[in-house]
Amino acid sequence: MGQITLQDVQKSFGPVHIIKGADLEIADGSFVVFVGPSGCGKTTLLRLIAGLEDVSGGKILIDGKNVVDTPPAKRGLSMVFQSYALYPHMSVRGNIGFGLKMAGLAKDEINRKVEAAAATLNLTPYLDRKPRELSGGQRQRVAIGRAIVREPKAFLFDEPLSNLDAALRVQMRIEVTRLQKQLGTTAIYVTHDQVEAMTMADKIVVLNGGKIEQYGSPLDLYEKPANLFVAGFIGSPKMNFVTGEHALQKGAATIGVRPEHLKIERDGAGGWQGTIAVAEHLGSDTFLYVDAGQLGMLTARYIGELSLHAGDHVSLVPEPARIHRFDASGNAIRS
Amino acid sequence: MATRQTQLLARTLLTPAVGLLFIWMIVPLALTIYFSTLHYSLLDPGSESFVGLENFRYFLTDPAFLASLQNTLVLVGSVLALTVLLGIPLALLLDQPVIGLNIVRLMVIAPFFVMPTVSALVWKNLLMHPVSGLFAWIASLFGLTPIDWFTDAPLLAVILIVSWQWLPFATLILLTAMQSLDEEQKEAAEMDGASAVSTFIYITLPHLARPITVVILIETIFLLTVFAEIYVTTGGGPGLSTTNIAFLIYSQALIQYDVGTASAGGLVAVVIANIVAFFLVRIVGRNLEA
Numbered sequence: 118m119g120q121i122t123l124q125d126v127q128k129s130f131g132p133v134h135i136i137k138g139a140d141l142e143i144a145d146g147s148f149v150v151f152v153g154p155s156g157c158g159k160t161t162l163l164r165l166i167a168g169l170e171d172v173s174g175g176k177i178l179i180d181g182k183n184v185v186d187t188p189p190a191k192r193g194l195s196m197v198f199q200s201y202a203l204y205p206h207m208s209v210r211g212n213i214g215f216g217l218k219m220a221g222l223a224k225d226e227i228n229r230k231v232e233a234a235a236a237t238l239n240l241t242p243y244l245d246r247k248p249r250e251l252s253g254g255q256r257q258r259v260a261i262g263r264a265i266v267r268e269p270k271a272f273l274f275d276e277p278l279s280n281l282d283a284a285l286r287v288q289m290r291i292e293v294t295r296l297q298k299q300l301g302t303t304a305i306y307v308t309h310d311q312v313e314a315m316t317m318a319d320k321i322v323v324l325n326g327g328k329i330e331q332y333g334s335p336l337d338l339y340e341k342p343a344n345l346f347v348a349g350f351i352g353s354p355k356m357n358f359v360t361g362e363h364a365l366q367k368g369a370a371t372i373g374v375r376p377e378h379l380k381i382e383r384d385g386a387g388g389w390q391g392t393i394a395v396a397e398h399l400g401s402d403t404f405l406y407v408d409a410g411q412l413g414m415l416t417a418r419y420i421g422e423l424s425l426h427a428g429d430h431v432s433l434v435p436e437p438a439r440i441h442r443f444d445a446s447g448n449a450i451r452s
Numbered sequence: 453m454a455t456r457q458t459q460l461l462a463r464t465l466l467t468p469a470v471g472l473l474f475i476w477m478i479v480p481l482a483l484t485i486y487f488s489t490l491h492y493s494l495l496d497p498g499s500e501s502f503v504g505l506e507n508f509r510y511f512l513t514d515p516a517f518l519a520s521l522q523n524t525l526v527l528v529g530s531v532l533a534l535t536v537l538l539g540i541p542l543a544l545l546l547d548q549p550v551i552g553l554n555i556v557r558l559m560v561i562a563p564f565f566v567m568p569t570v571s572a573l574v575w576k577n578l579l580m581h582p583v584s585g586l587f588a589w590i591a592s593l594f595g596l597t598p599i600d601w602f603t604d605a606p607l608l609a610v611i612l613i614v615s616w617q618w619l620p621f622a623t624l625i626l627l628t629a630m631q632s633l634d635e636e637q638k639e640a641a642e643m644d645g646a647s648a649v650s651t652f653i654y655i656t657l658p659h660l661a662r663p664i665t666v667v668i669l670i671e672t673i674f675l676l677t678v679f680a681e682i683y684v685t686t687g688g689g690p691g692l693s694t695t696n697i698a699f700l701i702y703s704q705a706l707i708q709y710d711v712g713t714a715s716a717g718g719l720v721a722v723v724i725a726n727i728v729a730f731f732l733v734r735i736v737g738r739n740l741e742a
Contacts, residue, residue, distance in 0.1 A: 167643065169639050169642065169643075188642075189642050189643050190642065190643060190644065190645030190646075191645075194643070195643060195644075196639075196640070196643045198636045198639070198640060199636070200634065200636050202634060202636035202637045202639065202640035203637075203640075204637060204640075204641075204654070204655060204658075205659075206658040206659070206661075207654075207658075215641070215644050215646070215654070216643075216644035216645055219644050219645040219646045219647075219650060220645055263640075263644070267644075
């Protein structure tokens, strides 16, 4: 079991209020990603759950039990650090088994569990190597091995893939997701990369300035962003925002349209008129950055190749059903 | 130093410095070797004559040689043990956040900057003096008989003085090493359920293996040649009880005025230092390999 509940969790470092009251319900076995810009408090929130920082207020419940005064090791969680934090003088076997050794398990039982964990992660040939003799991806797997071998109630991942190169990151992303599904253990994963968040999560927590902006499934966040921040943060390229007359016509202070929901017309008279400033041709997609005069720069995405170039005149027509409306304080208007 | 040209330039520019250092080293060495084969007494000038290896035979068979060799090894070994074993807890304490930490650190480092002669004098006259010393006063507070350090435990007294001087060095090196320990590693150990003691044994101590090696190697080089502390406090005595090799050579040359034997002793000391270094590098040097 690994059900984690946060009730009005607060954290201040001196006068600086980092976490301004977080309420969250994480179901057993789910994969939850904390995402947000740097300095939003996502790592702090993770460390509060881990017990590496003390909360300034509120409760953290693990399986219904308040753990704010429980030391990290007794919370039954395990953590994968950004720097991996492997013990450099210990072999892979020693690294993975350290937690079990500290728990006072018998030697042959430790060996059995370590070997099982190593087999799951394809680390068996490297068991007797030192961390410095391993590649980045292998070190990452050792760090994960150290986490799974203790059979915790939940895994905590602190930006574990940020030190890997792009290709390896995609591969590890898939491995981590598959491993989590296979083990069925709750996982909390911190990242600033919204692609990781969208692809790995069952549910995403978007944090900004120490507040939870929205909590929901990836597609929920994409289709029904609760406010301007989430709308702008989730999705790549960013959502286009238009204020002023066009927004007022729709009864909103700001309207937002994703680049993929703008229909591109070469010689249309309707929609938003503009001149292409930059055209990016990726083959699979075409991105157009359009200077639309008073509306500012708009981004449009076309799936497939579109033979348009910088300087061409286009008109962009938003799909009516895909227009997001926001009120003056930035919250979404639902009708 | 990538191209042949820069290599040549580097060598040309280095030559004067290297040459000077070479002369600086080779002239005294050559003279010492030369003197070690002479009968050369300052009491009897003009009577120098070639005696072959006679001086070496005399020096090595002198009972004072074995006694002083033993004293040297005891001194080096004890000071190494004391400075490392006390340096680790001291460094751990200084690694904690305390108010006025900078001043505390400065105070801890201070003994290293006191001249050996001065610190030996302070220890001899202000601390260990059996009548007017601080230790004698403390002993009398408890109604104990003051220890006459330089009569009853002369070698121990010298060891304490030298350890006091070298403890800051060990502490400083170990402290900087502790501060370079990755914070996430300690946190990982905490998540793994390691207590403070286990974290120290399994994480901190292995991390310190290399700096401890550095401390041992550097200290050994200097401790083999301790002289001022002995000269100022005990003068090698009583008897031979605090005479180390360095002091024995000094007494051969400037108490017994026998330059020939002293030179032979100097060469023996070079050989001993090399033997010690050889074993030391074999034992602890593998920690230095990356």
